[in-house]
Amino acid sequence: xxxxxxxxxxxxxxxxxxxxxxxxxxxxxxxxxxxxxxxxxxxxxxxxxxxxxxxxxxxxxxxxxxxxxxxxxxxxxxxxxxxxxxxxxxxxxxxxxxxxxxxxxxxxxxxxxxxxxxxxxxxxxxxxxxxxxxxxxxxxxxxxxxxxxxxxxxxxxxxxxxxxxxxxxxxxxxxxxxxxxxxxxxxxxxxxxxxxxxxxxxxxxxxxxxxxxxxxxxxxxxxxxxxxxxxxxxxxxxxxxxxxxxxxxxxxxxxxxxxxxxxxxxxxxxxxxxxxxxxxxx
Amino acid sequence: xxxxxxxxxxxxxxxxxxxxxxxxxxxxxxxxxxxxxxxxxxxxxxxxxxxxxxxxxxxxxxxxxxxxxxxxxxxxxxxxxxxxxxxxxxxxxxxxxxxxxxxxxxxxxxxxxxxxxxxxxxxxxxxxxxxxxxxxxxxxxxxxxxxxxxxxxxxxxxxxxxxxxxxxxxxxxxxxxxxxxxxxxxxxxxxxxxxxxxxxxxxxxxxxxxxxxxxxxxxxxxxxxxxxxxxxxxxxxxxxxxxxxxxxxxxxxxxxxxxxxxxxxxxxxxxxxxxxxxxxxx
Numbered sequence: 001x002x003x004x005x006x007x008x009x010x011x012x013x014x015x016x017x018x019x020x021x022x023x024x025x026x027x028x029x030x031x032x033x034x035x036x037x038x039x040x041x042x043x044x045x046x047x048x049x050x051x052x053x054x055x056x057x058x059x060x061x062x063x064x065x066x067x068x069x070x071x072x073x074x075x076x077x078x079x080x081x082x083x084x085x086x087x088x089x090x091x092x093x094x095x096x097x098x099x100x101x102x103x104x105x106x107x108x109x110x111x112x113x114x115x116x117x118x119x120x121x122x123x124x125x126x127x128x129x130x131x132x133x134x135x136x137x138x139x140x141x142x143x144x145x146x147x148x149x150x151x152x153x154x155x156x157x158x159x160x161x162x163x164x165x166x167x168x169x170x171x172x173x174x175x176x177x178x179x180x181x182x183x184x185x186x187x188x189x190x191x192x193x194x195x196x197x198x199x200x201x202x203x204x205x206x207x208x209x210x211x212x213x214x215x216x217x218x219x220x221x222x223x224x225x226x227x228x229x230x231x232x233x234x235x236x237x238x239x240x241x242x243x244x245x246x247x248x249x250x251x252x253x254x255x256x257x258x259x260x261x262x263x264x265x266x267x268x269x270x271x272x273x274x275x276x277x278x279x280x281x282x
Numbered sequence: 283x284x285x286x287x288x289x290x291x292x293x294x295x296x297x298x299x300x301x302x303x304x305x306x307x308x309x310x311x312x313x314x315x316x317x318x319x320x321x322x323x324x325x326x327x328x329x330x331x332x333x334x335x336x337x338x339x340x341x342x343x344x345x346x347x348x349x350x351x352x353x354x355x356x357x358x359x360x361x362x363x364x365x366x367x368x369x370x371x372x373x374x375x376x377x378x379x380x381x382x383x384x385x386x387x388x389x390x391x392x393x394x395x396x397x398x399x400x401x402x403x404x405x406x407x408x409x410x411x412x413x414x415x416x417x418x419x420x421x422x423x424x425x426x427x428x429x430x431x432x433x434x435x436x437x438x439x440x441x442x443x444x445x446x447x448x449x450x451x452x453x454x455x456x457x458x459x460x461x462x463x464x465x466x467x468x469x470x471x472x473x474x475x476x477x478x479x480x481x482x483x484x485x486x487x488x489x490x491x492x493x494x495x496x497x498x499x500x501x502x503x504x505x506x507x508x509x510x511x512x513x514x515x516x517x518x519x520x521x522x523x524x525x526x527x528x529x530x531x532x533x534x535x536x537x538x539x540x541x542x543x544x545x546x547x548x549x550x551x552x553x554x555x556x557x558x559x560x561x562x563x564x
Contacts, residue, residue, distance in 0.1 A: 007447060102531070104394065105411075105445035109387040129387070130446075137447040163387035164412075165289060165419040249384070 001083040003075070003090040007138050010052065010091045014139055022049035026141035028132060031055040031092070032072040032186040033081045036176040040145040043173050045086035052139050053082045055092040060099070061127025072189050091139070098134060107133045112159050115250045116152045116263050117274070120240050128153055129160050136166055143169040147176075149183050151261050151276045155250055175275070177203065183275045190271040198236035199268045202275040205230045205242070209262050210282040218256045220244035231266055240265035240272060247278060283365040285357070285372040289420050292334065292373045296421055304331035308423035310414060313337040313374070314354040314468040315363045318458040322427040325455050327368035334421050335364045337374040342381070342388075343409025354471050373421070380416060389415045394441050397532045398434045398545050399556070402522050410435055411442050418450055425451045429458075431465050433543050433558045437532055457557070459485065465557045472553040480518035481550045484557040487512045487524070491544050492564040500538045502526035513548055522547035522554060529560060 004010055014024055025044030029037050033055075044051040055078055062068035075092060082090055106126050112118075113125040136144065146154045154172050161170055176184045181203035182196075191199055205227040212223045224242045231237050245252050247259040256279055263276040286292055296306055307326030311319050315337075326333040337360055344350035357374060364372055388408050394400075395407035418426065428436045436454050443452055458466045463485035464478075473481055487509040494505050506524045513519050527534050529541040538561055545558040 011449070100445075102393075102441075103445050105389065105391040105442045107387065107389050107415075107446070111384075111386045133389075134445075134447045137449060140449065159384075160387050163382075163385050163416075164389070165416050167293070167419060167422065 001079070001088060001090070003079055003092055005091075005093055006097060007093065010089070010138055013089055014050075014052070014141075017050050018140075023142045024048055024139065025051045026135065026139045026144045027051065027053045027087070028135050028144065028146070029053060029055055030057045030071065030186065031078050032074055032189070033078045034176075034184045034186060036147050036149060036184040038081060038085050039176050040147060040173050041082060041085040041087050043171060044143065044145050047143055047171070048141075050088045051086060052089045052091060052141065053078075053087045054135050054139070055090050056098065056131070058098070058127055058131040059095055060130055061124050063121055063123055066121070067187075067190075070190075072186055091135075098131070106130045107160065107164070109156065109159060109163070112152070112156050112250045115245060115252065116241060116243060117265060118152070120265065120272075125153075125156050129156065132157055133160070133164075133166075136168055141168060143171055145171045145173060148172050148278070149175045149185070149274065149276070151263055151278070152250055155247070155261075174281075181207065183273070185273060187271055187273060191268060195236055195268045195271065198234050199271075199273060201231050201234040201237050201268075202264060202266050202273055205264060206262070206275045206277050210277050213256065213262070213277075213279050214282045220252070220254050220256060220260075223256070223262065227262075227264065231264075236268055238267040240267060247280070283361070283370060283372070285361055285374055287373075287375055288379060289375065292371070292420055295371055296332075296334065296423075299332050300422075305424045306330055306421065307333045308417065308421045308426045309333065309335045309369070310417050310426065310428070311335060311337055312339045312353065312468065313360050314356055314471070315360045316458075316466045316468060318429050318431060318466040320363060320367050321458050322429060322455050323364060323367040323369050325453060326425065326427050329425055329453070330423075332370045333368060334371045334373060334423065335360075335369045336417050336421070337372050338380065338413070340380070340409055340413040341377055342412055343406050345403055345405055348403070349469075349472075352472075354468055373417075380413070388412045389442065389446070391438065391441060391445070394434070394438050394532045397527060397534065398523060398525060399547060400434070402547065402554075407435070407438050411438065414439055415442070415446075415448075418448055423450060425453055427453045427455060429456075430454050430560070431457045431467070431556065431558070433545055433560070434532055437529070437543075456563075463489065465555075467555060469553055469555060473550060477518055477550045477553065480516050481553075481555060483513050483516040483519050483550075484546060484548050484555055487546060488544070488557045488559050492559050495538065495544070495559075495561050496564045502534070502536050502538060502542075505538070505544065509544075509546065513546070518550055520549040522549060529562070 025048035307330035389411040
């Protein structure tokens with residue numbers, strides 16, 4: 001396992017592997033890896049001969065008031081985790097390697113990016129689509145792995161790959177949770193002990209929503225209403241959104257009459273956390 | 283030489299070639315091929331084992347008041363020309379094959395697209411970047427060939443390839459002209475006999491500009507002023523722009539103190555024609 005910092009080094013290594021007929025999986029991450037990322041690396045290691053993990057806190061997907069500067073980093077721990085899970089190469093570029101002087105191109109989309117996180121993070125998905133396009137072009141993987149925790153991100157990337165005819169198989173992997181239910185996230189590290197307890201309200205709301213859908217509830221407002229009531233009872237929590245949307249288009253639906261995504265974003269103190277479930281998975 | 287209409291067929295053919303270790307060149311066109319296109323196919327045939335010509339009038343790069351519906355088409359003649367110049371495959375999809383229901387992604391850039399043709403054709407370069415990205419992802423060529431007549435298009439695509447790390451070598455080919463100087467264009471077919479004569483004012487202005495630069499003129503306004511005066515003397519001509527810009531950024535420069543592009547767009551009757559020269563080529 002080695003770590004490289006330049007696009008040229010990644011390209012050289014991947015071309016060498018491809019010349020040997022080996023398949024390549026890509027796990028794009030912003031680093032500070034946890035068991036959620038580990039499950040993606042495991043999946044890639046299972047499906048492909050070689051696995052590349054990109055470790056890059058992408059400035060372009062952060063808004064001006066967001067947590068770019070405080071986003072946690074620990075390259076040494078990341079490298080150990082990647083190696084332990086069978087990763088073969090870490091690509092950890094500096095921002096200048098990815099965005100040279102005069103950089104001005106972007107990849108974006110309408111519709112799917114205009115709901116949920118797109119509303120509170122207006123530049124976010126342009127940054128995600130652009131950096132993922134770049135990583136796809138740099139690594140040219142056979143398969144790429146994304147967590148279902150960022151459900152809208154996965155839907156957006158799927159749509160981009162389909163619209164722009166990118167020749168890559170996307171694999172979405174299940175949410176990995178702490179023992180008490182909290183979805184694993186690099187941002188959990190921001191939480192004080194008191195906030196960490198309060199943050200449980202997200203997974204509790206998700207489990208409550210799943211229970212209602214499992215019981216046959218078809219009324220979106222009934223499901224989101226029960227979830228909101230549960231979250232609002234927590235004094236440290238402030239709801240960004242609790243929504244039921246069409247799983248393909250990310251547009252809100254009044255009735256659960258098709259594959260749907262129930263997604264939530266909640267501030268715990270200053271930390272914005274997300275969680276979700278797909279109605280097909282309950 | 284064969285013509286295919288689906289993305290799947292192109293992919294299958296190109297993968298077969300690549301499995302044999304053959305290199306592939308792509309010549310993206312909107313069809314109604316002329317000697318300018320032929321020179322691109324010749325160049326690709328010279329550099330690569332196999333050449334794919336895409337023949338697609340891309341709706342996304344036309345504005346609502348532009349000539350999408352009247353754009354000339356002649357697939358049979360195109361196929362003969364491609365075959366005669368050593369092309370191996372024509373990809374001629376229907377619009378629905380390229381833009382399925384729910385298509386909503388796009389590739390675009392700032393700065394370079396905001397000058398010259400970008401001013402009078404505001405959606406044009408988004409359409410160009412998006413369709414070229416799609417074609418690159420579908421064909422995955424080693425090299426792609428574009429004419430220098432669309433100088434801004436070539437600069438924009440070069441910038442996109444560089445920014446988004448597309449692993450493709452771009453080749454820009456010289457403008458091909460009629461015997462009397464008019465730059466070859468599929469749109470020349472719109473001209474009445476009288477307009478055809480009037481259209482000569484474009485190449486005359488270009489040659490006059492080249493002469494001035496060759497003579498050592500460094501003042502942009504002196505060059506463009508002389509060119510404008512020449513065009514304005516033609517009653518059927520109406521100037522869209524006559525500009526001297528930085529060849530890399532497409533931003534106007536008062537003094538020719540770096541590699542520059544002199545580009546013009548002129549309406550002859552209702553037909554908008556373009557022409558240009560690079561100061562490095564005079």
